[in-house]
Amino acid sequence: MVRRTALLLAFVLSGAAYAADVTFGTATAKAGTRANGYLDAGSAVKLPVIVINGLRPGPVLSMICGAHGTEYASIIAMQKLAQSVDPASLSGTLVVLPLLNQASFARMVPHLNPVDGKSMNRLYPGSADGTETERVAWTVTKQVLEKSDYVIDFHGGDLDENLRRYAYWADTGVAKLDGVSRGMALAFGLDHIIIQRNRTPAANGAVTVSRQAQNMGKPTIVVEAGHAGTTAAEDIDVLVQGSIQVMRHLKMLPGAAPPVDHPIWIDTPTVVGSDRDGFFHALVGPEAYVQKGMTIGYATDVFGDRVAEFTAPLTGVVIYIRAVPSLRKGDSVAYIGAVVEDPSGNAGR
Structure with missing residues (x-):
């Protein structure tokens, strides 16, 4: 009886009897x-x-x-x-x-x-x-x-x-x-x-x-x-x-x-948007590192003629690139974020 009581008490104290x-x-x-x-x-x-x-x-x-x-x-x-x-x-x-x-x-x-x-x-x-x-x-x-x-x-x-x-x-x-x-x-x-x-x-x-x-x-x-x-x-x-x-x-x-x-810290991304309708063609992938001014994609019209180019507004990491050709005015075509120092000041962490 004493052993059973001790075991039950240990069970309760361990939290295993939590019943809520x-x-x-x-x-x-x-x-x-x-x-x-x-x-x-x-x-x-x-x-x-x-x-x-x-x-x-x-x-x-x-x-x-x-x-x-x-x-x-x-x-x-x-x-x-x-x-x-x-x-x-x-x-x-x-x-x-x-x-x-x-x-x-x-x-x-x-x-x-x-x-x-x-x-x-x-x-x-x-x-x-x-x-x-x-x-x-x-x-x-x-x-x-x-x-x-x-x-x-x-x-x-x-x-x-x-x-x-x-x-x-x-x-x-x-x-x-x-x-x-x-x-x-x-x-x-x-x-x-x-x-x-x-x-x-x-x-x-x-x-x-x-x-x-x-x-x-x-x-x-x-x-x-x-x-x-x-x-x-x-x-x-x-x-x-x-x-x-x-x-x-x-x-x-x-x-x-x-x-x-060693996580890579990225500042709030900048959106690259389109000012026209058309067909989008990506030139970089979603893990690319790009330089400011680099062409990351372009748009063509329905006949395939190039009508616009999209360039990186800053040097950084491509977080997202448009995955489909369909493109309308106001659509985003990419997010690009600059690599920054660890905000806590701790290298690597």
């Missing part, structure tokens, strides 16, 4: 289990949510994906990640929203929600009585971000985007917040990290989901892998393994999470 239920929308997960459900965003819009509740107490990490429904690699990665995490090994709670923009996915429409023509990553905190996109943003803000301790926002190359893998780390000016999110970015393991300066909100005050989370004091990173709507195994694996590394870094999963060695 965790609920997000219709998904309620008991300790050591996972649950699938939906968040009600109004007007018949139901956001799928996966809740994985560990056997031990710990933080809530939310992974948000599919704001652009044709960034397929990140969406598939979230499905695979949720299937791979063992609740018995988890401390805390992992919340996965694998697909926010369901209409974009179903209709294969890049960038926007075809229901209302709005970007699902530009309207946070959203509105409870707005358009579909605004309601989705409001639902994520109120039902997910408010209950989260950490956030990762997943993206990738949309149907017309050929991009390299990279992470965004926000320099908000809040030392503690920036330090924690920096650790998350380094643990994720992508070796190119873009420094995201405080982006000016839209005229109505709307921001991205990552900026909204940061405004709420939640350490947040953005990661991108995949290009032009592809689902290459290596892109999916990078996102899955990076997510696991962050969970190890946050002590949610056992194991070491060494930070990436």
Whole structure:
């Protein structure tokens, strides 16, 4: 009897007897289990949510994906990640929203929600009585971000985007917040990290989901892998393994999470845009280093005659290059960012 009591006490003190239920929308997960459900965003819009509740107490990490429904690699990665995490090994709670923009996915429409023509990553905190996109943003803000301790926002190359893998780390000016999110970015393991300066909100005050989370004091990173709507195994694996590394870094999963060695820090990229319709032809790839003034692509008319050239506005790394010939006035054809020193002053880290 004494031995049984001692074993039970050790079990409780280890945290293994953690028994709190965790609920997000219709998904309620008991300790050591996972649950699938939906968040009600109004007007018949139901956001799928996966809740994985560990056997031990710990933080809530939310992974948000599919704001652009044709960034397929990140969406598939979230499905695979949720299937791979063992609740018995988890401390805390992992919340996965694998697909926010369901209409974009179903209709294969890049960038926007075809229901209302709005970007699902530009309207946070959203509105409870707005358009579909605004309601989705409001639902994520109120039902997910408010209950989260950490956030990762997943993206990738949309149907017309050929991009390299990279992470965004926000320099908000809040030392503690920036330090924690920096650790998350380094643990994720992508070796190119873009420094995201405080982006000016839209005229109505709307921001991205990552900026909204940061405004709420939640350490947040953005990661991108995949290009032009592809689902290459290596892109999916990078996102899955990076997510696991962050969970190890946050002590949610056992194991070491060494930070990436010698990351390349990149200043906020400059957009190269088109002032005409035409056919785009890329001359560089998404991992190229270019010099200011170098020709990175050109446009032809319908007859194949060259009508415009696009040059690098600065010396730096090509983060993204347009992946398709279709080109309209106002489209972006490339993002280029300058390589900068580690903002912390620590060489390599």
